[in-house]
Amino acid sequence: MICKFRSLSLIVAMMVVAPVSAVAGKYCGDPVEGGKASAATQEEALLAAQKWWSSRAGSLGRGYEDWNNANDQSLECTTDLKGQFHCTATARPCLPEGTLPDHLPKLDM
Numbered sequence: 054m055i056c057k058f059r060s061l062s063l064i065v066a067m068m069v070v071a072p073v074s075a076v077a078g079k080y081c082g083d084p085v086e087g088g089k090a091s092a093a094t095q096e097e098a099l100l101a102a103q104k105w106w107s108s109r110a111g112s113l114g115r116g117y118e119d120w121n122n123a124n125d126q127s128l129e130c131t132t133d134l135k136g137q138f139h140c141t142a143t144a145r146p147c148l149p150e151g152t153l154p155d156h157l158p159k160l161d162m
Contacts, residue, residue, distance in 0.1 A: 078150055079122075079147045079148055079149065079150040079151075079152070080147060080148045080152070080153070080154050081123075081124050081145045081146065081147035081148075082110070082113050082117060082145060082146045082147070083145065084125065084143055084144065084145050085106060085109050085110045085113075085143070085144065085145070085146055086106070086109075086141060086142070086143045087102050087103070087104075087105035087106030087107075087108075087109055087141060087142045087143070088102075088105045088109075088141070089102075089139050089140070089141050090102040090104075090105050090139070090140050090141070090142075091137055091138065091139050091140075092137070092138055092140075093136075093137065093138070094138060095130055095138045095140070097138070098130060098138035098139060098140040099128055099130065099140050099142075101140070102128060102140040102141055102142040103120045103128075103142050105142065106120060106123075106142035106143070106144060107119070107120055110123070110144075110146035113146055114154065114155055115155075116148045116149060116152055117146035117147070117148060118146070119146075119149070120142070120144065122146075122147050122148070122149055123144035123145055123146050123147055124144065124145040124147055125143075125144055125145045126142070126143075126144040127142070127143045127144065128140060128141070128142050128143075129141050129143075
């Protein structure tokens with residue numbers, strides 16, 4: 054009975070963990086939206102929006118803050134009547150491929 058239970062636990066654990074790593078190749082969180090960053094040029098507003106996103110994504114843990122490693126990136130910009138640019142960055146923060154999150158469930162075997 055103990056062997057069957059351990060085997061079942063291992064199968065359940067693999068079903069929970071495998072889809073995330075097999076589909077994405079890396080661990081990703083839910084989409085994070087940065088705040089609306091404003092600047093005189095679109096380039097400055099885009100960079101500020103990415104930095105704001107990075108600070109929010111970093112709250113998930115070390116490694117998630119890298120914009121270049123995020124999936125489903127989206128940058129949206131508008132301009133106001135004064136010519137000021139306003140940009141917002143949204144993306145799914147991901148750990149670098151091959152990096153495991155610190156909060157993986159522990160299995161008792």
